[in-house]
Amino acid sequence: SAVISQKPSRDICQRGTSLTIQCQVDSQVTMMFWYRQQPGQSLTLIATANQGSEATYESGFVIDKFPISRPNLTFSTLTVSNMSPEDSSIYLCSARLAGGQAGELFFGEGSRLTVL
């Protein structure tokens, strides 16, 4: 089992600003991911956070808009840059534990961003 802490849990942001979300895992992990959950839609994978190197982004997501860091095994940040109202969403951090079952991910509670 694992506890994944995300902060902030929610925020209201102004258009054009940037916000960084932090994610901390309390266990040994192999992989960390960032997802977006827009209202009424499924979870969409943004990127895989790679320790000490550039993240691997999914189609439709770019580093300039969603820079991601993972300076060590258990910590990662996601920045949502130059925000617009379309970025209003829940952003979820998840992790696969070392020795965990294939496909079993642990999730944080999410960060709910509202962009005005």
Added chain:
Amino acid sequence: GNSVTQMEGPVTLSEEAFLTINCTYTATGYPSLFWYVQYPGEGLQLLLKATKADDKGSNKGFEATYRKETTSFHLEKGSVQVSDSAVYFCASGGGFQKLVFGTGTRLLVSP
């Protein structure tokens, strides 16, 4: 690419009623299938999984069977409780494949 379709909610039931939440998938190859659950104020957590055709995953009274012929993985429970109220997500993938999630189905159980 892979995709998952699940029934829209909310599903509203009385305590001790029978629950079915439908889920179908499209995939290349033979993915593993999962149900995740998100209780109010908590993160998603794995509820059950099945890794090959005809496998049945089960946990906390919930069951789902991997049906290759109908590409389905419907979630069932014989008698729901108020504490089962949550959002349920079907997903496919696993291993070296990305997990692809459905849109989630909210279950509301009243006493």
